[in-house]
Amino acid sequence: MVIIDGEEIKRLREKAHLTQTELARLVGVSQAHIAKIEHNKVDPRLSTINKIIDVLKSKNDITCEEVMTKNVITIQSTRQVSEACRLMQNYGISQLPVVQKGKVVGVITESSIVKHIRRGIEKEKVLSVMEPPLPIINEKTKIDSIKPLLENYGAVLISDGNKIKGIVTKSDLFKLIGR
DSSP states (O other): OOOOOHHHHHHHHHHTTOOHHHHHHHHTSOHHHHHHHHTTOSOOOHHHHHHHHHHHHHHHOOBHHHHOEESOOOEETTSBHHHHHHHHHHHTOSEEEEEETTEEEEEEEHHHHHHTOOTTGGGSBGGGTOBSOOOEEETTOBHHHHHHHHHHSSEEEEESSSSEEEEEEHHHHGGGTTO
């Protein structure tokens, strides 16, 4: 059981990267009141504590939209493998979503190219070496929800319903360290 005292509130506030003033504004109290709560100088109402916890919890629930890489680089399924390799090298990426008629139909990765490597592969169509598509999730999905997906896939595509808005890779999660 976690005891919510002033020190714990301060720890959570700092973890959320909020100042006392910002937290006070979001909760609807004064900065001085937050300072007194954090120093255990007042015994706040339960409703105030609940508001503080709700604000701090929402600040720590990071969504995919907040860490995703926008402007996803894709490749058409009918393009040559050599073009996919060139794109991956130029952009320093290890996978490309494959699209056909505006829809994601697969993914081509460094691993899928290596697995199919043979003489003349550079002239083959991406379609011949692609793998099944990456998972596609909503932009408001919490990061904690996609961690298991990233253990099995190189990335997760982020959608707003009809359109791919971004991609979250394992390296995108590094943005969260020290946050």
